Amino acid sequence: xxxxxxxxxxxxxxxxxxxxxxxxxxxxxxxxxxxxxxxxxxxxxxxxxxxxxxxxxxxxxxxxxxxxxxxxxxxxxxxxxxxxxxxxxxxxxxxxxxxxxxxxxxxxxxxxxxxxxxxxxxxxxxxxxxxxxxxxxxxxxxxxxxxxxxxxxxxxxxxxxxxxxxxxxxxxxxxxxxxxxxxxxxxxxxxxxxxxxxxxxxxxxxxxxxxxxxxxxxxxxxxxxxxxxxxxxxxxxxxxxxxxxxxxxxxxxxxxxxxxxxxxxxxxxxxxxxxxxxxxxxxxxxxxxxxxxxxx
Amino acid sequence: xxxxxxxxxxxxxxxxxxxxxxxxxxxxxxxxxxxxxxxxxxxxxxxxxxxxxxxxxxxxxxxxxxxxxxxxxxxxxxxxxxxxxxxxxxxxxxxxxxxxxxxxxxxxxxxxxxxxxxxxxxxxxxxxxxxxxxxxxxxxxxxxxxxxxxxxxxxxxxxxxxxxxxxxxxxxxxxxxxxxxxxxxxxxxxxxxxxxxxxxxxxxxxxxxxxxxxxxxxxxxxxxxxxxxxxxxxxxxxxxxxxxxxxxxxxxxxxxxxxxxxxxxxxxxxxxxxxxxxxxxxxxxxxxxxxxxxxx
DNA sequence: CTGTTAGCGCGTTCAC
DNA sequence: GTGAACGCGCTAACAG
Numbered sequence: 001x002x003x004x005x006x007x008x009x010x011x012x013x014x015x016x017x018x019x020x021x022x023x024x025x026x027x028x029x030x031x032x033x034x035x036x037x038x039x040x041x042x043x044x045x046x047x048x049x050x051x052x053x054x055x056x057x058x059x060x061x062x063x064x065x066x067x068x069x070x071x072x073x074x075x076x077x078x079x080x081x082x083x084x085x086x087x088x089x090x091x092x093x094x095x096x097x098x099x100x101x102x103x104x105x106x107x108x109x110x111x112x113x114x115x116x117x118x119x120x121x122x123x124x125x126x127x128x129x130x131x132x133x134x135x136x137x138x139x140x141x142x143x144x145x146x147x148x149x150x151x152x153x154x155x156x157x158x159x160x161x162x163x164x165x166x167x168x169x170x171x172x173x174x175x176x177x178x179x180x181x182x183x184x185x186x187x188x189x190x191x192x193x194x195x196x197x198x199x200x201x202x203x204x205x206x207x208x209x210x211x212x213x214x215x216x217x218x219x220x221x222x223x224x225x226x227x228x229x230x231x232x233x234x235x236x237x238x239x240x241x242x243x244x245x246x247x248x249x250x251x252x253x254x255x256x257x258x259x260x261x262x263x264x265x266x267x268x269x270x271x272x273x274x275x276x277x278x279x280x281x282x283x284x285x286x287x288x289x290x291x292x293x294x295x296x
Numbered sequence: 297x298x299x300x301x302x303x304x305x306x307x308x309x310x311x312x313x314x315x316x317x318x319x320x321x322x323x324x325x326x327x328x329x330x331x332x333x334x335x336x337x338x339x340x341x342x343x344x345x346x347x348x349x350x351x352x353x354x355x356x357x358x359x360x361x362x363x364x365x366x367x368x369x370x371x372x373x374x375x376x377x378x379x380x381x382x383x384x385x386x387x388x389x390x391x392x393x394x395x396x397x398x399x400x401x402x403x404x405x406x407x408x409x410x411x412x413x414x415x416x417x418x419x420x421x422x423x424x425x426x427x428x429x430x431x432x433x434x435x436x437x438x439x440x441x442x443x444x445x446x447x448x449x450x451x452x453x454x455x456x457x458x459x460x461x462x463x464x465x466x467x468x469x470x471x472x473x474x475x476x477x478x479x480x481x482x483x484x485x486x487x488x489x490x491x492x493x494x495x496x497x498x499x500x501x502x503x504x505x506x507x508x509x510x511x512x513x514x515x516x517x518x519x520x521x522x523x524x525x526x527x528x529x530x531x532x533x534x535x536x537x538x539x540x541x542x543x544x545x546x547x548x549x550x551x552x553x554x555x556x557x558x559x560x561x562x563x564x565x566x567x568x569x570x571x572x573x574x575x576x577x578x579x580x581x582x583x584x585x586x587x588x589x590x591x592x
Numbered sequence: 593c594t595g596t597t598a599g600c601g602c603g604t605t606c607a608c
Numbered sequence: 609g610t611g612a613a614c615g616c617g618c619t620a621a622c623a624g
Contacts, residue, residue, distance in 0.1 A: 238478060
């Protein structure tokens, strides 16, 4: 121990890892790192992994020519002791590997036996619709997420079943395609503005789209919520600071990362490649972007 | 090669890395991973590191009890071939190590010989002030970043020198303390509302603060820009979608990450631990949050 | 140009 | 309880 202090010896982790057959770091596979939506999730991951002695390796599948190959590379190279997947667009075949590396799905993904952390997306969408209906809205529009995304699907289903349960019809020209981003919210707004018969409320499947939508109609001189009500999904930090403050479905993003990390560490420690999936509840945050249409 | 295909052999990177004395990954030291400001920077980093064959390791100094020790750990463990530091609050002593691992500073940091990538912060602040003055504003308030931060300092200096060059005085009660976050923008707004003699314009050292400020005064029934003009700094994605769209200083965040990555790779390839620093220019984005006070 | 060998720095085991 | 030796899987250097 004196020699350690004198020579300034530090253990070589490459050698230790080689010997112990582990890397001490876990990989997060993110569909688009530039999307600020992931920053809090990654912070949650890091907050659990770091005290547990794991490093956080991040790969952006968006910029990668072949995400599936990339995943296979990490699974077999021994560079990661576990993987958290946030990208719902990876082919199923990429997940059916027998590498022995634990995987946790942190995006909504139904048809895989892998453990997952997900948010009650369908229920959140239903809550939003029921809130609008309770406020007297019957003409409700909807902006979707990107096609093929599992979040898009489950939120759409939740919205749809709530609508039909309430006896409300969803018109095709009141459905706006989207990709969860700000810009497509703005273009949905332009389509809304061009409509002869406009819905009195639009439920956007993400806060960013809701924000883009609100901004664009406001730039056109339309008042929110007097002329159109808007509900978002996510409760990103900026939502409460918009004018009007955005009514939305709160999704605890830090928690998603933390839970995923805990499940993964549990799998690594026990050596079993399965675990209980978790569903994180959502919550309606009532603010000022929805008009009360009920007569007094 | 046939045997490779038959047995499904994949090279073990731990063993390779041990032998080659490199890890194949780069560490990014981020002050607060939850801050969406970094997402685009990290995406830029990833976009050049990934094709170059490097993995991206991320450590959040915010959640770490001892960031300096953490840095030392990574520098000496051999787990990273290079480090990009975004945290300007690390003690100088932590950087003066002779580990042989290249370091690039990607936050503004003046008194270190390490190569850095920085943005023309002082100039950006000066541009904002000159724009407000050109629009006829003479009573200008300012919201700062967190104390001790190098960005805070250089933006403050740029603002101050532009003010005095224009013969404008900066009143103490028109300076609002901040931390670059949304919430403190809102509290600055409450202080502005309580002022007997209010500035006609407020320049916020970050877009998030500007957004929080605008939202809060608008919630109080104040019109932007009719009753108060606001200028931000950063040009975050949401700024153009606010109502009114926020006039701000554009800072290319993806580029910061890309440049830092390029410099670092150059240092690794050549083996020299020094490199030219780079300054990235900024640009005024004129939108609708500044009123024209000049008489027609 | 192909085949063999030494050793990267550690953790584990086996002998004392 | 302390110490020596082996091997994790690869790459680089060297011999044939």
